[in-house]
Amino acid sequence: MINIGKINTLRVVAEYPFGYALAPLLDGETNDDGVYEAIEDADQQTVTLAIDEVETPLTEGQELSVFVTTDQRGELYATFKKPLIQVGETKVLKAVSATNFGAFFDWGLETDLLIPNDYQAQPVNAGMYYVVHAFFDEKTQRVLGATKLHYFLKENSAYLNEGDTVDCLVYAKTDLGFKVVINEKSLGLIFHSDAFKPLKVGHATEGVIKNIREDGKVDVALQRVDKGGRDALQQAILEDLEAHGGISTLTDKSAPEAIYTHFNVSKAAYKKAIGALYKQKKITLSPDAIRLNKDNA
Structure with missing residues (x-):
């Protein structure tokens, strides 16, 4: 089976003046002697790889890793080019143009990815970046995109747990x-x-x-808010103090940006952490610095 809109491993089954016919790998079975035998499929689906995609001649049976998609006429073709997004993925793409029926996005291939108006969360402006989900549309038999993500992604998930x-x-x-x-x-x-x-x-x-x-x-x-997260931040502060001679100028008066850059947490979380360390008598606070108590140095 060929997976449209995804990278496939296919084999060469025929050569034409304009390119090569590719088909899925053969199924097989093991005979009584334990030998693997390929089983031909008379109704196998094929896709064309254009001759200008190939630098050196291919041989029948050779396996290739190619991306399979549809052209503007809806016909399948294969390419060695790797797209910026595959069917089932959600990525950031740049809009290159907008028409009265949809917008086109650069996805790394010669033919741009179409997002019909019905699949746009808001009107698309050329040159802007949007979060896009790629899907195969059974009705048109084409790979399309969507910015209406709730059509394809659920607002809840059984696989998630608090703290993940x-x-x-x-x-x-x-x-x-x-x-x-x-x-x-x-x-x-x-x-x-x-x-x-x-x-x-x-x-x-x-x-x-x-x-x-x-x-x-x-x-x-954006940060852990449970006890484990609080304990980890306190330990990180102590280790930072030890690494810098027991003193830090990053206080509760410091800019939120400075705190985030250093510890990747909010100013509120940092203030709570140093407040807890102060109550535990592990640090001493002054207007311009935090010092590690000697018993903890």
Whole structure:
């Protein structure tokens, strides 16, 4: 079977003046002597690899790794070029043009990826970057794209648990916060209160599952907010002090950007951590510095 919109491993089955016919690898079975025998399929599907794609002649039976997609007429073709996105993936792509029926995106191939108007979350502007999901449309028999991600990705997922570390891709900004694609599988939300660093559409960031609501929708934080996360930050602060002679000028008065750059956490989380260390008498605080107590040095 040929997987349209994905990279396939295919074999050469015929040569033509204009290119090569490629087909899926043969199924096989083992005979009584334990020898593998290929089983021919008379109805096998084939796809054409253009002759200008090939630098050196190919031989019948040779296996190739190629991307299979459709041209503007809906006909299958294979290419050695690797696209920026494959069917089932969600990536950031650049819009190159917009028409009255859809928008076209650069996906690394000669023919641009079409996103019909019905699959656009908002009107597309040429030159802008958008988060796009690629899919194979059975009706048109073409590989298409969509920025209406909820058509393809669920707003809840059984595989996620609170506290899981996940990869996030920001795809929209709302009054509540930033909508994100989680692990390219599902959708979630980072509330503005949890967005302690600048976020914008198209940005990738690591996150932590903060809460899974009763309706299954997922809230994501940019840092661990449980006891494990608090303990890890306190330990990181102590280790940083030890590495710098027991003193740090990064105080609770420091800029949020400076704290994030150094510890990858919000200013609020940092203040809570040094407050806890102070109560434990592990550090001494002054207006311009934090010092490690001698008993902990």
